[in-house]
Amino acid sequence: MELTQALDTARATREAILTTVRRDGRPQQSNVLHTVDDDGTIRISTTAGRAKFRNMEREPWVAVHVNGETFFSYAVIEGEAALSPVAESPDDAVVDELVDIYRALVGEHDDWAAYRKAMVDEGRAVVRITPKRAYGMLQLPKASGT
Secondary structure: OOHHHHHHHHHOOOEEEEEEEOOOOOEEEEEEEOEEOOOOOEEEEEEOOOHHHHHHHHOOEEEEEEEOOOOOOEEEEEEEEEEOOOOOOOOOHHHHHHHHHHHHHOOOOOOHHHHHHHHHHOOEEEEEEEEEEEEEEOOOOOOOOO
16 A cells, blocks of 8 residues: 555544554554644644553654545554654643644634643643555455456
């Protein structure tokens, strides 16, 4: 699968499974919401206290699995994660980026001041994933004998 095909598949949904690497080398998976920028960067909001955040601090390799149109269609995008600083103030650049992610995922918020405060209170940060490799299947191969 070409990386562009995988990114197009990721753009068609906001739901994904993020795989990171635990200290002992085993995978750790999390359901996440994601956005895909025009340049292919995948962005996710997370809190600094989560296992996935600590895993990415230590080992930046990640995989993002997204489902296609049917159960048997999917794309996996492997890449390198870069973590933003943790939000410190409702008007800092990290919170501004979290607002952008929220808008891309959900639209407008009823109370942006409360949202911005919550991002700081929750210790949120942005995960930016640079895609490096993709694999998957967008349609089942032709059945045997047909």
